Amino acid sequence: MKKIDINKYKTDFMQKIAFDFKQWMSPAIRDYYALFLKTTHYKRAHLLAWIKEYSVLENGRSVKVAQQPIQVSSEARELFLCLQAKIGEEVHVGEWLTITQDRVDQFANVTGDHQWLHNDVERAQKESPFKTTIAHGFLTLSLLPYLTDSVNPERSSYANAKMTVNYGLNKVRFPYPVKTGSVIRAHSRLIKVSPIKRGLEIEKEISVEIHGTRRPGCVAVSVVRVYF
Template structure:
């Protein structure tokens, strides 16, 4: 009788279970799970220490529980509580901006993305389902600082801040194409404010409205850190 390799069976079973288990996870939990597996596989001797050091928040993000609570400066504390009272509210509506073919062509030159959907006006008239050229999705995304007035030196969003940096994006979708000549503007809704060392981490859901169009051209959760 062939000897049954129990250890091999356990490994194969756990690998299959891990794959199936991961499929139904939310993206945020999946990221944490992948980080856990990576640490467990590459650093087995430190696994228990790692598990002890980290905890999972309700939103699936991992945080170091050994860190001391963030001490806020008076001006940061004032802004924090002011923003907390606006959670869930629309906090900004930008000015209208026309997306011209020239702007699209310039973006194509910078990114070297000259797909005909964006740059070949004549071909788009006959072959595109939109019957015109459209803006790159990443062009619309790159316009968020301009559309949200966050790069306007005459109207700083946080006048007392020393520096404001783009920390990343949690989610991006392009529900509807921005056709050439479209007029767009951004709506910003505050969804989260978190104290960090020397400042605040601010999350906003930004929706890019296309004039006379029901669906937005872009919806993204922007994460910005403001330092004082």
């Protein structure tokens, strides 16, 4: 057997063991296991960032690699220092929002996704394990700007900014379905802030809480760029 085939066999075998192990776990243990993996990944990411920032010499000493400093405005610097002190903290909890069938149907009309799990109330009551229709995962995701007050001009988090841009998402998961009629709200936790040219890049982990349900309907890392 070729070496590359052996490596592939080992990888597939380990992935199967990990999958079987997770299936054996109870839901509570599985959540703790996921949290453990998430924390490990977070620390590994910081280690990789440190490795990129430092160069190791032959004698074992590490020396920081010289980088061109990023020039930021006084407004950006003030916001950066303020946010740095809040890394890891929950910085926002939104208002509750009821997910109605009408909202789900409108989203289906816009996207063309009319799967019966979302729009056929009678069939969902008979055949769905949830005994009701559920919101599209992307509907929940699309509501994040509203749930986090990002589109509310009266509650702007960056009032002095010239422009705020949605730069994307680093990771999105839908741990539990949002049933039609559910009430949801978003919790935002600040996880990273970095200087960029003419502004800051801000990362927040957003978790969508479902009232009366332990597991969230959506967890996403949002990346926003603020320009001054």
